Amino acid sequence: MISEFLRKKKKYVTINLNEKEDKKKTSMNIEFANRIVEKDIDEKIWIKCSNCSEILLSEDVEKNLYICNKCDYHFRMGARDRLSIVLDENSFKEYDKELKITNPLDFPGYSEKISKALEKSGEDEAVITGEGKINGIQAVVCAMEPKFMMGSMGCVVGEKISRAIERATRKRLPLIIFSASGGARMQEGILSLMQMAKTSAALSRFSEKRLPYVSVLTDPTTGGVTASFAMLGDIIISEPGALIGFAGPRVIEQTIRQRLPEGFQRAEFLKERGFVDKIVHRKNLREILFKILYIHTLEGEVNE
């Protein structure tokens, strides 16, 4: 109920793209911070581009698929918005909504952090899974929510993604995962780490059925998510400028004690190094995904 309310409310409130608070608390490759948008302007109406510093009308940015109309910078976007720009209207059927986050290791302060994340994101966890259509082609789709604890992967995220993969396997549907994550969620400790194994193992079974998996990397995709399902796509697409890596830039700088070169770990860098198939502008994302699905046209859905 609360999340419904927040979701509606968000339309008026604008996009809360960045979180200074979290910036203070997190670092390293587990959850590392956003670029800061200064909050001195009334951000209900205005938003400052993190790239060109232009002050933009929030409404315009939202209408423009959360892209800066001046410099093309791709702002981070929430999971629901992501699904809405990619899928046919009203085609999405959500899976496993009832799976609720817990504090499995009784980690101190985690429950409070969860409450804040619920409030801030309007979602129950850092991923939404389900099935929907792109120009009529059915697919299983997972979208990670960067506003929920930096899209970090704990047990529920791992479980929802694994179940979605298993459903896609059973129903013989293609799979699309939009990653946006700081990596494994440290508050769920070793259990989070094992979600990397779980999702990858599920993908292995999916792949053996010769079904296509398109992994879409968005800003940021790092840590345990990069080191599991995000890098296992048959086709790996990235949004322009997205930060993609295993270790976070700050951890690397601390380790090697030098500044990282410009553009290091950005989508373009990964493509050059051979780890990304294609960089796709958000305006073309739906079309490209459709084409990929179309080319992989399957014999059709098998009912469960």
Next chain:
Amino acid sequence: MNNALEFERPIIELEDKIHELESFIRENEVDLSHEIDILKNKLDNIKKNIYNNLTPWQKVKIARLLDRPTTLEYIERIFTDFIELHGDRLYRDDYAIIGGIGLLDGIPVTVIGHQKGRDTKENIKRNFGMAHPEGYRKALRLMEQAEKFERPVIMFIDTPGAYCGIGAEERGQGEAIATNLLQMSKLKIPIIVVVIGEGGSGGALALGIGDRVCMLEHSVYSVISPEGLSSILWKDASLAEKAAEIMKLTAQDLLELNIIDKVIEEPLGGAHKDVDLVSSNIKNYIVKELTELLKLDSNTLLDMRYQRIRKIGV
């Protein structure tokens, strides 16, 4: 005893006292055997008291000891005719991970493990057991070779984590780890994983999927190092001890969380006090479990491996 840990000081002090007294007896030809007995008894009790009640942080310290036996020490004692094989056939050989073929009680096996250095010089060569992508790719190459020749794989895990550096990122650290996770989940040969020291996050997991996973009594396994966690939570890496307390990273914790199948006993004070004993404990476990696993057809084996991973979490 140069590498004694802070909490071992009472033991060292008492041991010194006993040595002193013994040499005093030798020099002065007096009979103080009763006193010696009392002290030795006391030493025994102190040892038991300390080593049986190690805190998570103390276990982290033991797991990271330079003296702690490494993969190579165990390989020497557990397998015969071991031949090390090198390189990923793509870029280079990564000394942070070793692998090869050998015999386990006459059964051909592939053995792979992280390899830390036994001194500073070797640690530099082996990058302190922190592998680059080519290390994980070498491991995968050897695992696939094992599958081809139907040899079981024995894995030894002992790493602070995957290396964080420019080259590692350029060559796809994330992709290398991810690929291992996917491939290990479907290799049609039994895999037994033994965590012998530090199980550091994704770098450990990249060799860590198997049909049986066991840990030595004082080894640890976690999603992040205690230092890393404390610098995230409290902006202070020196609070690592406090972080270790809440992380659930000991072998005993992982057994309780059903992530591992077995804790293998170490002698009082840790594996370095008696490498032969620990090797034989590991060997007994591997041989026993392998005997069972080799009876399974590959579909059953893979189904069980999948369920093992699948159940973790929710």
